[in-house]
Amino acid sequence: MKFFAILLVTLFCSCSQNNETIKIKGSDTEVNLAVVLAEEFHKVNGDVLVSVSGGGSGLGLASLLNGNADIANSSRSMKQTEFELFKQKKTEIESFVFAQDAIAFVVSDQLTIDSLSTNDIAKILSGKYTNWTSLRQNSKPITIYGRQSNSGTHDYVKSILNIHFSPYAKQMNGNAQIIEAIKADASGIGYVSAGYVLKGNTTGIKVLSIYTGKSNAVSPLNAEAIASGSYFFQRPLFQYFKKNDYKKIKPFLDFEKSTIGAKIIKDSGYYPVNK
Structure with missing residues (x-):
């Protein structure tokens, strides 16, 4: 379904060579939300087409740097090394x-x-605890299901x-793969976007409450x-863009900030900013 949604937006972009296209790449945490926003934006802004793809925050920022994206979705702040690369190209970034978004830690509902x-x-996560007996009277080895190193979620946690x-720790491609792994592993633990869980992906898993x-x-x-x-693992979701491209992407950014955009964000399981 996710592939179909991304393909659908891509098809929007190929239907006319005359229309302007905004290319968004990056965070897998943000990709499904960005697809829905792009689809709804196209309905009211027919002359501007939006293509969306994932691949991780690092890939999105690299694509922005090399000119293959107009907006980089990132679930983390840009690293200093990345800022330096844009600086070397004399490119101003905003x-x-x-x-x-909130990060949910999930285990099997059998645990x-x-x-x-x-x-x-x-x-x-650091490997100091390797068996659930360290926390509960449950002698099972702990299996960690995390994200790949180019993931903003990985860096954030x-x-x-x-x-x-x-x-x-096992490196997984995204939320869906982690959830499926946890369902099949009664001793596993993983972390996913709460927005993904809120969309109904809870069968066979348990979302843990967290305290400090x-x-x-x-x-x-x-x-x-x-x-x-008051939740420990919550974070802003970023979109980075080149300052010179602001005029081109402004209609889409304005749509995200609109009442319609805020509703889409909320309905997708995320939390609007100042709404």
């Missing part, structure tokens, strides 16, 4: 935060655990927990908690 502390998660991932220290455990599916900033 960014726009169009939504908020007898409902919440974890951020300290527990850090020890699991690594950075906020200040860890290095276990070398035994002695604070109350908070679910990433709690919209009020996200709005108040």
Whole structure:
């Protein structure tokens, strides 16, 4: 279904050589949301076509750098090394935060655990805890399902927990692959976009509530908690673009900020900014 949606937007872009095309590449966290926004934008802006593809935040920023994208979707802030590459090309970059996302930690619904502390998660992902007996009376080896190193989500989790991932962590291509792996592995743990889970992808899995220290455990599916900033793993979703291209992409950015855009963002399981 995801491939069909991306193909559909791509077909929009090939139907006329006269129409202007905005190319968006990058974060797999943002790709499904961007596809829906592009489809709805095209309905009210028929002269501007939008193509969308994923591949990870790093790929999106590299595509922006080499001229193969007008907007780079990124679920993390741009790294200093990336800024330097644009600086070397004397290219000014600007960014726009169009939504908020929460990271959900998921396990099999067969695992007898409902919440974890951020300290527990850090020890699991770094490989200090290798068996669930470290946390519960459940003697099963822990299998980590994470993202590839070019993923903004991978970088975000690594950075906020200040860890290095276990070398035994399995690198998966995206949310869907992690969810399917967890369903088949009663001792696994993985992290995905809460927006993906909110779209109904919960059969066979359990979304953990997270706490820090002695604070109350908070679910990433709690919209009020996200709005108040009380969930630990929540982050802005960025779109980077070249300053010289602002006039070209402004109609699409304005659409994302509109009431219609905010509704699409919310209905897709993400959180609008200032809406």
